[in-house]
Amino acid sequence: MNKLLVVCGPTSTGKTGLAISLAKKFNGEIVSADSRQVYKGLNIGTGKDLPKGAKLKYLWMKRFGYYEIKDVKIWGYDLADSRHSFSVSQYLKFAERIIADIIKRGKLPILVGGTGLYIKGVIDGISTAEVPKSGALRKSLEDKSPEELFENLAQIDSIKAAVMNVSDKKNPRRLVRAIEIAMWRVNHGSKGSEMKNKRIDLDVLQIGLAANEKYLNNKIEQRVSERFKEKLKNEIANLLKNHVDWEMQSMSSMGYGEWRDFFEGRKSEKEVIETWEKEEKKYVKRQITWFKKDGRIKWFDITNKDYPESVEKIVEKWHNRADA
RNA sequence: GCUGAGGUGGCGGAGCGGUCAAACGCACGAGACUGUAAAUCUCGCGUCCGAAAGGGCUACUCAGGUUCGAAUCCUGACCUCAGCA
Numbered sequence: 461m462n463k464l465l466v467v468c469g470p471t472s473t474g475k476t477g478l479a480i481s482l483a484k485k486f487n488g489e490i491v492s493a494d495s496r497q498v499y500k501g502l503n504i505g506t507g508k509d510l511p512k513g514a515k516l517k518y519l520w521m522k523r524f525g526y527y528e529i530k531d532v533k534i535w536g537y538d539l540a541d542s543r544h545s546f547s548v549s550q551y552l553k554f555a556e557r558i559i560a561d562i563i564k565r566g567k568l569p570i571l572v573g574g575t576g577l578y579i580k581g582v583i584d585g586i587s588t589a590e591v592p593k594s595g596a597l598r599k600s601l602e603d604k605s606p607e608e609l610f611e612n613l614a615q616i617d618s619i620k621a622a623v624m625n626v627s628d629k630k631n632p633r634r635l636v637r638a639i640e641i642a643m644w645r646v647n648h649g650s651k652g653s654e655m656k657n658k659r660i661d662l663d664v665l666q667i668g669l670a671a672n673e674k675y676l677n678n679k680i681e682q683r684v685s686e687r688f689k690e691k692l693k694n695e696i697a698n699l700l701k702n703h704v705d706w707e708m709q710s711m712s713s714m715g716y717g718e719w720r721d722f723f724e725g726r727k728s729e730k731e732v733i734e735t736w737e738k739e740e741k742k743y744v745k746r747q748i749t750w751f752k753k754d755g756r757i758k759w760f761d762i763t764n765k766d767y768p769e770s771v772e773k774i775v776e777k778w779h780n781r782a783d784a
Numbered sequence: 785g786c787u788g789a790g791g792u793g794g795c796g797g798a799g800c801g802g803u804c805a806a807a808c809g810c811a812c813g814a815g816a817c818u819g820u821a822a823a824u825c826u827c828g829c830g831u832c833c834g835a836a837a838g839g840g841c842u843a844c845u846c847a848g849g850u851u852c853g854a855a856u857c858c859u860g861a862c863c864u865c866a867g868c869a
Contacts, residue, residue: 546819575822585818587818593819629825735810746821749817
């Protein structure tokens with residue numbers, strides 16, 4: 461069976477660095493699973509860590525390109541215009557094709573990132589990913605309260621309504637999507653209920669990188685100030701000049717949205733940096749809650765000096781294993 | 785030194801006699817999550833007992849007082865800020 465290596469975990473655990481060295485050892489190529497690195501022009505804040513002057517290169521496929529870091533190909537950056545919205549479904553389409561391509565070329569695909577849903581989507585599939593979003597429907601629902609939305613959903617798909625958990629019942633975004641899916645099913649009859657989970661058949665090894673909170677918090681502070689020094693502010697100013705708006709999805713990224721208050725004169729640089737740091741720290745916790753539920757992940761503590769060797773050993777064993 | 789404003793939970797900030805363990809926001813803790821996921825959402829957050837309902841205790845700078853009842857009114861002390869000297 462074809463193999464897929466995954467490196468996941470919270471932000472600032474050095475996933476990319478580890479992945480690069482693994483790629484070198486095991487003849488692999490990296491596929492980023494990061495919902496923000498997909499945006500063109502968001503480089504510093506999303507931590508693309510590109511060498512100076514790096515350019516997107518293309519293989520036979522014109523639609524997707526890769527960067528090269530230390531001679532390792534890395535896919536999944538710059539998939540979308542920063543003025544557009546992006547979603548898991550687009551990501552999945554991309555990932556499927558590129559992973560297949562990497563395998564075809566005889567290399568090991570290494571999926572790396574902190575966006576849990578994207579990784580899960582690649583591994584397990586998302587059965588409703590194909591039902592398209594309906595701008596008109598979303599627009600018509602945008603002023604409704606969660607209660608009204610829930611009522612609405614219950615009328616179309618009572619089963620889905622019953623199955624939703626307490627927090628999602630009050631989550632307008634989730635409710636709207638649920639209604640969207642329910643409507644789509646209604647309009648597509650039996651075809652609608654036969655949606656298949658299009659997951660790829662792969663032998664997956666998931667490596668998780670972890671560290672204690674204090675260590676990560678330190679790392680974050682360090683990183684934030686580095687990114688600030690790298691002129692993230694200029695990057696944002698540039699984005700704004702190119703008609704990227706504060707309201708756009710890309711600008712809700714950490715390290716970007718927080719700057720609105722600065723650019724509009726409400727906050728000082730220092731204050732922005734403080735809230736940005738806090739956001740990063742909270743994000744780490746959310747990521748941990750997500751990842752720790754997945755029992756398939758093999759965890760490694762990065763404060764342990766020889767963790768790279770331990771990872772290598774496990775990967776090696778898995779890599780050489782003929783087949784399950 | 786005089787005059788004016790004020791001192792509320794980890795912070796900001798409501799409340800201005802009862803319905804106040806104290807709105808709301810932040811921070812913090814726990815959690816959810818299948819086309820926005822670095823997004824979005826839920827719950828908890830003085831303290832003690834309880835599975836819960838609920839109950840006890842201590843609380844709005846401090847000390848007194850008025851009142852059936854005070855974070856809210858009065859007196860004094862201490863402190864802070866603004867204006868005048």
